Amino acid sequence: MDELSTAGARAAALAAGHLAGVADGPVWRPVPDADRAWLSGQELPETGRPLEDLLEDAATRILPNPMGNGHPRFFGWVNSSPSPAGVLVEPLAAALNPSCAGGDHAGPLLERTVVRWLADLVGFPHPPGGGLLTSGASMATIVCLAAARQRAARADGWDAREDGLSGRPPMVAYVSAEGHSCLHKAAQLLGVGARHVRVVPVDARHRMDVAALRAMVAEDRAAGLRPFCVAASAGTVNSGAVDPLDAVADVAAEHGLWFHVDGAYGALGVLASGAAPRYAGMERADSLALDPHKWLGVPVGCGCALLRDPAAARAAFSLVPAYLVDDHADDLGWFSEYGPEQTRPFRALKTWATLSHLGRQGVTRLVEHTSGLARTLAAMVEQAPDFELLAPVETSITAFRHTPREDGLDALNRALPAALQRRGNAFLTGTRLGGRDALRACFLHPGTTEDDLTVLLDELRLAAKDL
Ligand SMILES: *Cc1c(COP(=O)(O)O)cnc(C)c1O
16 A cells, blocks of 8 residues: 555656646647657566556656647547546545446445536436436437337337338438547447438538428428437537437427437537527437536546436336345436446546636636637638638637638648647547548647637648648
């Protein structure tokens, strides 16, 4: 234990020192060859090594090779810097090391609070047991769509778990062209088949075209198929667009579809001042996926599935063998009855710590600050003759492109992110939007300033000179 105390103090200092120094180093750099060889090619030691030695390796080989998302000028994908409170309590979760499948201990009890807090924050109705933490939104989506599938089967008088899907009219799911890949993966995994995932076109603001959705559902029903679920986005990865959720909810209600909302990244955007009307209808969803490890900065991984009717998820997953029967469980039973995971980590602790440290006001400030940065960058882009805005800002993502010349803009903007990243002073990633190669900057870091936006545009100009 002495060894752990001594090394533990050093580990805490290393973690704090790393976070304190992050902004002074490059945002990212390619892993040096020697480190790459060490990281990926080590032999398993025959005899164990002292804890202190492991920290030496961490200090020299591991911490110097980050992904970059701790830096205030990291704007890639949707990856946040870790919340200090989350970093603080991670070792405590490991020290307790419970399985939060269920039972009477801190983990599952605290998870009840955390899920309720998340629902409260975004204004989603919260019946007792109405949600669970997952590895991320990909897993949350599997939970939600499995619940949707089983509900549809039961409504039609059969059982998807018992019978399987063969011999039934194909179930059909609806996702916008800007919907996340995890929606497709979940539908494929659940046996819906990629062919029965309809891609609904988007409008000029990259939001689901609800008239097209309505027509597609009607056509599929007329063809004898079984539309069962529509998945809308509250914050797409490409541009941060929020689908017209109220109108999608109307279609879902008209046709008896499960209404899922992918708010993995953007659900918290509802807290920004003036944003609530854009999110109207989110509270009507049957299920909402929301990632604490995105905007909140809870250390990876932590997603959350919120459910209007928890019994729907339980009906899709509950399977309690004799060795797991708990005669003392309450009516809600175990978390492991609501999803595919049995042994479940103590994700609630880092999420509880992050939310407790920020408070509702702190979360709102973070969302306001980062959304404001996205709008400011959009304004700078619109004023610059050599940049073009590609989408209105709806959350904390700015989609744009560099236009220093007339021709070859797709090739230029496709090559720009990697060239920018290699310079080490700022980091963003690219995409395709409306048929064009685009740049997108996603703001999640509480320490990003408006000066960093100027650096970003200047760095893009410099990187483009060599392309
Ligand atoms: C990140 C993300 C997902 C996938 O969630 P994971 O946590 O990566 O599994 C889905 N949808 C959106 C909008 C996301 O940003």
